[in-house]
Each structure stands twice: as C-alpha cells, then as structure tokens.
Amino acid sequence: MTNLLVAPVADAVTNLRGQEAAALLRAFPPRSSAPSWPATRLSWDAVLHRLQLPPFRATTDSAQSVRMGGARMMLSWLDTFPGGTWQQRWETSPAAGAYAGWSDALMAWRLSEGRKPRQDAAPSGMLALISADVIRPSLEWLSPNSSRLLRPAIAAARDPDGFARLSAQIPSGELATSPASEALKVIALIVAAQGGGVDDIVVGDLLTLLQIKASQSAQNGPVLRAYTWLRARGQFPPDAPATLQNLPARSGQVAPASLVDRFPLRCKPVRDLLVDYLTERQPALDYTSLLVLANHLVSLFWVDLERHHPGIDSLRLPREVSEAWKTRVAVKTVRRRQPDGTTAEISAPRASAAAVKMNVRAFYLDIAEWALDEPERWGPWAAPSPISEGDCGAKKMEREQKSRSDRRTRERLPVLPLLVRVADRRLKEAKARLDAIDAAPLGTMVTVLGETFTLPQTSRRADGRPGHVWDVHGSRRHLRAEEKQAFFAWATIEILRHTGIRAEELLELSHHSILRYTLPTTGEIVPLLQIAPSKTEKERLLLINPELADVLSTLVTRVRQVDGRIPAISTYDVHERTWNPPMPILYQWRVSGERRPVSGAFLRTVLNETLEASGLLGKDGEPLRFQPHDFRRIFITDAILNGLPPHIAQIIAGHESISTTMGYAAIYPSDAIEAHRAFIARRRQTRPTEEYRAITSEEWDEFLGHWERRKLALGECGRTYGTDCAHEHACVRCPVLIVGPSDGPRLEEIRDNLRERVAEAEREGWLGEIEGLSVSLAAAEEKIAQVFSRQERGESPVFLGLPSIDQLFAAASDTEEPPL
Incomplete structure (x- = not known):
C-alpha cells in the first residue's frame, strides 16, 4: 500500500445544506456591481447641489440642515482616501467593511480636525449620499440597517414610479402591515446596493440577500415576501424557483x-x-x-x-x-x-x-x-x-420488525376512538376561543370556556384582528396558531384513519383528487379519492365514505379563496429533492404573504400535541406516540378483521405484493379462529344441506372431552379419537405416550422409584410383582432415552451427506494409481 495514493481531504463530513441555493445562484446570477455611474463621478459642489434638489431634499428645514451637515462631513472624510469616484473612495475607507461601528473612524477623524460633530450627522449624511446614488454600499453592509427612514428615502429618490406600481399590485390590507413594510425595505436595499429600479431586480439579487440574511442569523421572511411579490408580477423567468422558503437549508439534487x-x-x-x-x-x-x-x-x-x-x-x-x-x-x-x-x-x-x-x-x-x-x-x-x-x-431482523409493528398496532388500535374524540374536542374549543376574540373589540377582556384573555390595544394584521392575546397568567397566546394546529391535527387523523394512505400521499392531495364516478348499473354517483403515484408509482382510487366526505369538504372550504378557487402552489419533494408542478393541494396555508404547503414535520408535531392532550399512555407508562404510518397499519388491520379480502386491501393500500399487506395486518389468534369459523359457516350455507348432518350436543361434548382427556400428568396420550385406552392407563408402558424434554425430571423420579420397588420385591420374594415392575422400569428407561436422544438431535449439526474436504482428499489418495 503506497502513500502516493493519499489525497488531502477534510477530517469532517461536508454538509450539503445550501447546495440548492448555490446551484440557483449559478443559474440565476445577481447583477454585477457597476464600477462607475454619473452620480458617483460628480464633484464636491455638484453633489451638494444635488442634495438641495427634490426628491433628495428633506421634508423639513431642520432635517435638511442635519442632512447637509452630515453630507459635507462624509464627503470631507471620503476625500482623504484614494479613488477617482466617491464609490472608490468609499470602498477604500474603513467604514465599508461592516455596518457595525462604521462611523467610528469618521467620528475620530472629525475630532482630530478639532470639530465635535452631532451624533445624528453621520447617519443622516450617509442616508443622503445613498439616496442620491452617490455611493452604493454592499448588500452585506446594508442588510443590518434598521433605520425606518431608508425605505421611504430610497423609494422617493431612486424609483418612485416603480415602488408605486408595486404597491398598487399588493392588496391594501396587506400593504398596511408591518411585514409588508419590511418586504418593501428589502427591495429598497437591493435598489440602493445594486442601482437601477424595482423592475431591474433579478432573481440572483434576492438569492444573494437571502444568503446574507442566513449568514447573519437574521429573519428571512421579508426576503421571501418580496420575492413572492416580484414573481407574481411576472418579473422573473418562468423557470425561476416557485419560492425561496427553506432554501438555505435544502441541498437539492447533487452529482x-x-x-x-x-x-x-x-x-x-x-x-x-x-x-x-x-x-x-x-x-x-x-x-x-x-x-x-x-x-x-x-x-x-x-x-x-x-x-x-x-x-x-x-x-x-x-x-x-x-x-x-x-x-x-x-x-x-x-x-x-x-x-x-x-x-x-x-x-x-x-x-x-x-x-x-x-x-x-x-x-x-x-x-x-x-x-x-x-x-x-x-x-x-x-x-x-x-x-x-x-x-x-435479515429474516431475524424482519421478524423482530414485524413483531414490533404488530405490537404498536395492537396497542394503538383500541385507543383510536379516544384520540378521534380528543382531536374533535380540541378543534371545537380552539374555534370557540378564536371566534370569541374576533368578535370582541381591541383592548378588552374576553372569557370563553372558563379562560379569560386580554386583547391588545392595536393590531398589525391586515384585517385589524389581534394576532395574539394574554391569559390570566400573563402568558402570550397565539389563538390563531392554536386553531390552525387543532384543525390540521383533526383533518390528518380523520383522513389517515379513513383511507390508510401514506404521509407523503396525504400532503399531495389536491382539489383534483376528488372525483365522481357513475355506476354503470344503477347510475348512482359515487365519490372517489384519487391517490397520486407515490412509493409504487401507481395511481389508485379510494371510495369516499360520508365521514371522509365531511372532512374533505371542510378542508376545501378552508383553503378556498374568495373567488372560489384553490391556489395552485408548488410542493417540494423531499425524497427527490425537486419541485413538483403547481397544483391546488389541500394541505396549504398562507405564511408571510405567500401560499405554502404544510410540512410533514408540522403534522407530526400537531399529532403529538393531540396525544399529549388525550393523556394516553403506553404499556411502559410513557405517553403514547402515533406516527402517520401507524394509521396505515391500523387501517389495514381493521379492514381485514372486518371481512375485507386481503387482495382487495392490497389494492386499496397500493402494495406491490399481498405479503406486504399481510405484513401490515396485526391479526390476533382469536380473530383468525373466529374468521375461520365464519368461513366454515358461510361454506355450509352455500353447500347442499344433505352433505352435512347436524351434530348433537352429546357428540360435541364427547369430541371436546376426548382432547381434554388426552392431557395426562405425564405428557399427552397419542391415541386416536374414538378409541379407548388399550393398556388400562399404564401410561409409562404405553408406546403412544408423548413425552417432551420438560417431562424428563418426572420420568427420572419414576425410574428411581421403580428401581427401589424392584429391589424391595426381590428382597421380599414377590416374584409376581417383579415381572410387572421390570416391564415398567424398562419402559421408563426407554422413554428417558427417547427424551435425551431428541435433545441431542436438536443441539447437534445435521449431516446432509456432503463429503468434507478431508474426505475428498482421502478418497482421491485411495484411487491414485501407483507410480510406474
């Protein structure tokens, strides 16, 4: 082994997080920063004159005075650095490195000049120069800026028409909210850093800012909302990503x-x-x-x-x-x-x-x-x-897995009705709380279901209703989120228990999945649920019962818009790491101004919350946990137990093999016996009556009694049904006595006792007893030998008749011809 083959590598495993974002940045690169533009090439006097004119001039004289003073200070300081434009001087200054503490060097220089500036002069002058497009700080520099004046200043000075057109396309209720203001600030940041207007923003600009927010551990909701707005107005190419949600964490498909x-x-x-x-x-x-x-x-x-x-x-x-x-x-x-x-x-x-x-x-x-x-x-x-x-x-592991799955199913099947009732109760209670606070004025107190809530004085929501309340303990409660969680927990439990579909199939249910089928014989309309291809790449249809129809209609009503349509959104395939085409899926909600699919992690969370509220405990005393797949096993087990043929259950479940379906079914031994009895009863009904004779109760008792009488104190009697004991119950001598390893100690006691009795008979001269006892002793020793022989065969390897290597060599040497 040579060390020339060794390649230097990292010691740790490389994480693939962010690979999809990197691939998108290669496909949709951001705009390159312009080296120079007319405003940054202006002279000192031209810049100051520009700041005196609308729209760069401040709205009040006092603000304009501070702004001009700060601009003069900034220009004087930047003039001390090399560069042919103000942008080049800014990039060579120490302030361009990071936003935090950017004005420290400026203030120190001003003090060294013998002047003590106002604290607000530096940020005011910086805002004036950015608004006038004299300098363009990088997105990394601008991202932490928390000034409320930046967005309106950029909108008024750089692209007022573009911001006006964008605002007109946003619903008025949403535009007035704080999240919408933050999203507009994101657009203003990009305009300030990259130049141009709102219409010039490209996908790569937002992707770059999203990565910057992730590196700074900042909220990315405003970036997502801004992207949704610009994509909705048709500003991006058709192949642009549907959303930037969770993009920094996704890996996508890598080579x-x-x-x-x-x-x-x-x-x-x-x-x-x-x-x-x-x-x-x-x-x-x-x-x-x-x-x-x-x-x-x-x-x-x-x-x-x-x-x-x-x-x-x-x-x-x-x-x-x-x-x-x-x-x-x-x-x-x-x-x-x-x-x-x-x-x-x-x-x-x-x-x-x-x-x-x-x-x-x-x-x-x-x-x-x-x-x-x-x-x-x-x-x-x-x-x-x-x-x-x-x-x-892996047969042993498969058997253990089957045993664990069956144990989970048998433990959860009996308590499913209780879980259903708890989910329904939690939904009704959550809806009652939400309706109560929506009907009450802001700033008041509301008592509902024995709980008292205090509403806030103001609301940032578009509908004017409170986003949160406080309970009597002073804890903040988000009743809308609680109602949302209770609803999707209820809908998930109901759909899974009535259909037995997989979790990924549940999240892919769409408005197109609900079909109508007309029976050709009666003309009756039957509702069907179409399950999209998932694990087996095969579509299948399930019958919608009235309970499932009620759940689906409630879900459709919840996600339907005012115009009656369900928005078509793209979903992310976590298995293939790709985006699916837009579909009107039922498991969706509105977050940060965009429609998003409900995640599988959220469903598992709300299921656990419902289980905690139910107080259900497992056999180990710990809180019982349900996984979405448990409902699938419960559905298949319950269907087969209630008479559904396994091959039909296989089609409904979408399994390739019926053995898989039977592997899901946790059948109890008593259920198998009852099913067999029911099968015999159905067969007797279909066969001619003369083939069967009614069995009397005495005959049945005699039949059952025979099997009871076969059980002996030592082993079991192997005689056939309907025959009497031919050895007058001298069981040790009987050749049909069936003994096992557990009977070995008892047989040894009988043998030792018989030996003592034989010795006693010989001492006393009881010749007639000696013969009978000797026969019993020989039979007992034979039974003991059978037990030990059976144990040895079970513990020893079995010779299958295959010769060993030594035997082959020995045979070859025996047949080898002697040398001539």
Whole structure:
C-alpha cells in the first residue's frame, strides 16, 4: 500500500445544506456591481447641489440642515482616501467593511480636525449620499440597517414610479402591515446596493440577500415576501424557483461526485471508482436510493476501512479485515438520555446493517460483471466479494420488525376512538376561543370556556384582528396558531384513519383528487379519492365514505379563496429533492404573504400535541406516540378483521405484493379462529344441506372431552379419537405416550422409584410383582432415552451427506494409481 495514493481531504463530513441555493445562484446570477455611474463621478459642489434638489431634499428645514451637515462631513472624510469616484473612495475607507461601528473612524477623524460633530450627522449624511446614488454600499453592509427612514428615502429618490406600481399590485390590507413594510425595505436595499429600479431586480439579487440574511442569523421572511411579490408580477423567468422558503437549508439534487466528496476519503483511486460506480447506477435509481447507496458504500464501508486500516488502497480485502468490518457495521453508537437527565453514548444494533452489506455485495458483483464488458475500466478493481449471500440475510431482523409493528398496532388500535374524540374536542374549543376574540373589540377582556384573555390595544394584521392575546397568567397566546394546529391535527387523523394512505400521499392531495364516478348499473354517483403515484408509482382510487366526505369538504372550504378557487402552489419533494408542478393541494396555508404547503414535520408535531392532550399512555407508562404510518397499519388491520379480502386491501393500500399487506395486518389468534369459523359457516350455507348432518350436543361434548382427556400428568396420550385406552392407563408402558424434554425430571423420579420397588420385591420374594415392575422400569428407561436422544438431535449439526474436504482428499489418495 503506497502513500502516493493519499489525497488531502477534510477530517469532517461536508454538509450539503445550501447546495440548492448555490446551484440557483449559478443559474440565476445577481447583477454585477457597476464600477462607475454619473452620480458617483460628480464633484464636491455638484453633489451638494444635488442634495438641495427634490426628491433628495428633506421634508423639513431642520432635517435638511442635519442632512447637509452630515453630507459635507462624509464627503470631507471620503476625500482623504484614494479613488477617482466617491464609490472608490468609499470602498477604500474603513467604514465599508461592516455596518457595525462604521462611523467610528469618521467620528475620530472629525475630532482630530478639532470639530465635535452631532451624533445624528453621520447617519443622516450617509442616508443622503445613498439616496442620491452617490455611493452604493454592499448588500452585506446594508442588510443590518434598521433605520425606518431608508425605505421611504430610497423609494422617493431612486424609483418612485416603480415602488408605486408595486404597491398598487399588493392588496391594501396587506400593504398596511408591518411585514409588508419590511418586504418593501428589502427591495429598497437591493435598489440602493445594486442601482437601477424595482423592475431591474433579478432573481440572483434576492438569492444573494437571502444568503446574507442566513449568514447573519437574521429573519428571512421579508426576503421571501418580496420575492413572492416580484414573481407574481411576472418579473422573473418562468423557470425561476416557485419560492425561496427553506432554501438555505435544502441541498437539492447533487452529482455523485459531490455525494462522495462529502466524506473524508484519502485514497483518490477508490474515490474515483466510487464516483464512477454511482454515476453508472444513477439512471436506474431515484435520488433517495442514490443518496442511501452513497452513504452505505462511502461512509459505512470505505471510510470505516480507511479509519481502521490506514493506507488501504484495494478492494481485495483479507478475511480478518472483512470480518472485523462486518462486526463493526452491525452496531452503531447512539446518544441516549439517562434517567438522571444526562446523556451517554451506548452501542445499539444497526437496523440497516443487512441493507449495507447487501449494497456492498452488489458493488463487488457489479464490478465483476462489468469487467467482462469493459475490462480496461473495471477489470483492475474486480475482486472477490467479502460479503456472502448468507451475510445479507435479515429474516431475524424482519421478524423482530414485524413483531414490533404488530405490537404498536395492537396497542394503538383500541385507543383510536379516544384520540378521534380528543382531536374533535380540541378543534371545537380552539374555534370557540378564536371566534370569541374576533368578535370582541381591541383592548378588552374576553372569557370563553372558563379562560379569560386580554386583547391588545392595536393590531398589525391586515384585517385589524389581534394576532395574539394574554391569559390570566400573563402568558402570550397565539389563538390563531392554536386553531390552525387543532384543525390540521383533526383533518390528518380523520383522513389517515379513513383511507390508510401514506404521509407523503396525504400532503399531495389536491382539489383534483376528488372525483365522481357513475355506476354503470344503477347510475348512482359515487365519490372517489384519487391517490397520486407515490412509493409504487401507481395511481389508485379510494371510495369516499360520508365521514371522509365531511372532512374533505371542510378542508376545501378552508383553503378556498374568495373567488372560489384553490391556489395552485408548488410542493417540494423531499425524497427527490425537486419541485413538483403547481397544483391546488389541500394541505396549504398562507405564511408571510405567500401560499405554502404544510410540512410533514408540522403534522407530526400537531399529532403529538393531540396525544399529549388525550393523556394516553403506553404499556411502559410513557405517553403514547402515533406516527402517520401507524394509521396505515391500523387501517389495514381493521379492514381485514372486518371481512375485507386481503387482495382487495392490497389494492386499496397500493402494495406491490399481498405479503406486504399481510405484513401490515396485526391479526390476533382469536380473530383468525373466529374468521375461520365464519368461513366454515358461510361454506355450509352455500353447500347442499344433505352433505352435512347436524351434530348433537352429546357428540360435541364427547369430541371436546376426548382432547381434554388426552392431557395426562405425564405428557399427552397419542391415541386416536374414538378409541379407548388399550393398556388400562399404564401410561409409562404405553408406546403412544408423548413425552417432551420438560417431562424428563418426572420420568427420572419414576425410574428411581421403580428401581427401589424392584429391589424391595426381590428382597421380599414377590416374584409376581417383579415381572410387572421390570416391564415398567424398562419402559421408563426407554422413554428417558427417547427424551435425551431428541435433545441431542436438536443441539447437534445435521449431516446432509456432503463429503468434507478431508474426505475428498482421502478418497482421491485411495484411487491414485501407483507410480510406474
């Protein structure tokens, strides 16, 4: 192993967060900063004269006086720095580095000149020069600016017509709110930094500002709202992103090379091989599968080998290396909270260990197969697979998973009605609170459902209603958010329990999903719910029952606009890391001036809140938790238990195989017995009556009594039904006595007792007793030998008739001809 193959890499795993934003910036670059423009090339006197004219002049004489004084001070200070324009002098000054403390150097210079300036002179002069387009600070510099005067000054001085047109397109109720004012300030910042007007703003300008806000840990809501406004007016290209929501956190789809380079690989040839392999597999895989495959092969396989075997550069692994890796990959280190509140690292079985080994085995086998077609490319890497087919077996883990799933279903199925009632009660209570505060004047107190709330004196909402209230403890309550959470918790529970659809299918339900079907026989109209392709890429139709129809109609009414339409919005596919085409989805709401889809994380949160309110506890005494997939298992189990044929349940659930459907169904043994009895009853009804004879109660009692009488103190009697005991209940002697390992100690006691009785009979000369006791003793010893023989067979390996290597060599040596 040579160190020439080692490539310098980072020690930590590279995070893919922000990769989608970087890709969008490459596709939609921001405008480049102009090196020079007419206003920044003006002379000292021309700049001061410009500031005396509208729209750059302040509205009052006192403000204008402060503004001019500050502008003169700024120009005098900037004139001390090199540059042919005011912008160049600004960029070489220390103030251009950061907004925080930018005027400190200016004030120190002014004091060194023997002048003590006013504290408001510097910001006023700076605002005047920015408004007059004399200097253009960067977006990084302007972003932390909290001045309320910047936006109106830029709007009036730089592009009044553009701001007026934009304001006219915004609903009046929204325009008067504080969030809308912050969004207009975002547009003003871009105009101030990049020049031009509102119509000149491009996608890249907002993307750049969004990244700046993220780096400064600032709120990005105003940027999102501004982007929504400009995109709605058709200012951006058709292929521009539908929204910038969560953009800094998203990775998007990245190339296989980026997936591999996330991890600290040191062997560059193996790194290139992994990139080539993933690229070859990419067309046949969805993105999530490609991501999982890269994680298994790179992180859990090769990075682990390099960590424990530095300098490794070949896929041909020694046996001890592969065996050690199999041992390591079978467990993982997790952090668990201890009862005392501390956290500790413990080892736990890795649930995906079988999948990891299967992908590694496929990696080796694929390379070996491809080497036959392209030996120059794949041949040097062909090596025996360190993973055998037996290593990939996961039957035990699958059985354990099935057992855990069934246990979860059986624990949650009985309490589902209580959860439904709690969700319905919480929704009604939340709506009652919200209706009460909406009907009350601002600044008053409202009592509803035994709770007293104090309304604020003013509201920043477009409808004038309070956004929050205070309870009697002085805590702020957001009743609108509580009503929203209660509604979506209720709707989610109802839809999932009536349909059994997946969580991603729930979030993709749209207005187009509700269909009408006319039965050809009766002409009756039947409502159907169309489920879009999800995991199996197959559409399916579900019947809408009256309860589900009520939930869907309520959901449609909630998201429908005044004009009766449901807005078509784009949704983000978290599995494929791509945006879906705009659809009128039902799970949507309005946030920061734009329509957004409801997230899966929010649904899990509201489900947990409903469960906490229900007070339901599991068998371990801890609060019961429901995952959206639990409703799917409950739906399938309940449907099959109530007589729905499994193959029909398979179609409704959208499973490829009926074995998957039966794996979801947690069938109780008693349910299987009752279903079998019902099947026999239905079959008897369809068959001719003369085929069956009515069984009397005495016959049935005799039949049941036979099986009860088979149970003996020692084992069970194996005689057939309807026969009597042929050995007068001398069970130890009976050849049909069935004994097991648990009967071994009892048999040994009987044997020892028989030996003592035989010895006693011999001493006393009871010749007639000796013969009978000897027969019983021999039978007891035979039964004991059978028990031990059965145990040995169960614990010993079974010879299948395959000769060993030693036997083969021995046979070969026996048949070898002697030398001549």
